[in-house]
Amino acid sequence: SLDDARETMKDISYFGTMMVHKGIADGMVSGAAHTTAHTIKPSFQIIKTVPGASVVSSIFLMVMRDRLWAFGDCAVNPNPTAQQLGEIAAVSAKTASQFGIDPKVAMLSYSTGTSGSGPDVDRAVEAVAAAKKADPELIVDGPLQFDAACDPGVGKKKAPESPVAGQATVFIFPDLEAGNAGYKIAQRTGDALAIGPVLQGLNKPVNDLSRGATVPDIVNTVAITAIQAGALK
Missing domain, CATH: 3.40.50.10950 (Rossmann fold)
Incomplete structure (x- = not known):
């Protein structure tokens, strides 16, 4: 009324x-x-939400060690599906590019490639496929462990054929628990400047x-x- x-x-x-x-x-x-x-x-x-968006998500812009990275989704979705993770990855890349980041997207996991197995690893693989379907031009790979995603030396050893390993700029966490903890660890112990959450969708x-x-x-x-x-x- x-x-x-x-x-x-x-x-x-x-x-x-x-x-x-x-x-x-x-x-x-x-x-x-x-x-x-x-x-x-x-x-x-x-x-x-914008037309075509099935989920609202977020990124944090992380300023650390003279680098600008994007962490998603660290604030909104507790347990995203593989399809939702794929959409979050594609949208996060677009948001990151608005702020001068050349998006290379890592789908984070406890496994790099086939080093581990299980439902969570399978979900990361499916999420990468969903992200590529959402944006065929997107540079995305996973599953990748964080060290393999961000460290060139580790990335070369663990995933030498990956277009993202060792040079990721956009990091997609598997769920809210990991993402929220991850950005706060970087902020509080790594002296990172965390800007956000920036809502998307x-x-x-x-x-x-x-x-x-x-x-x-x-x-x-x-x-x-x-x-x-x-x-x-």
């Missing part, structure tokens, strides 16, 4: 999301004082902050949101 709608708009997340939807604002950054669900749920209901830019976000984190995410909004114009 109209009364229910008015009551809903008293919620700051719904109000901000509606401003973006109506074009009053170009994007929204939230989450420093709210949960991820409180930030993202209104965007699912109001802004909705929505019609307009809405980005979430960690409730542990610092002022520089907020400023960086606002800048990222502005870049996303500019790309839509």
Whole structure:
């Protein structure tokens, strides 16, 4: 009812999301004082996903050791299917390219190639196939262990024929547990600057902050949101 709608708009997340939807604002950054669900749920209901997208996902831009990498999905999808991982990989590559990253996508696993076996390894193989179907031009490979994906020496030994091993710039984690732990380990012990999460798959830019976000984190995410909004114009 109209009364229910008015009551809903008293919620700051719904109000901000509606401003973006109506074009009053170009994007929204939230989450420093709210949960991820409180930030993202209104965007699912109001802004909705781009045509053809079956999943909303995220990447973190990771600035570390003079390198700029993208980690996905570290904030949204707890247990993505192989098909969803493939879509996340393809969309993450496109997002990464917006920020000057030449995307070479690694589908991460505990196995490199056939060094291990099991359902999770099979899912990584299927995810690579799904990513290539979503974007035939995409440079993607997996399963790859993290060291094989990022270290040229290890990559050459473990996967010498891979177009990605040793030179990956976009890292797709198998699930939210691994991704969230991975980016926070890099951030807290590797002195990496983590910018994000940058949400992907929505019609307009809405980005979430960690409730542990610092002022520089907020400023960086606002800048990222502005870049996303500019790309839509």
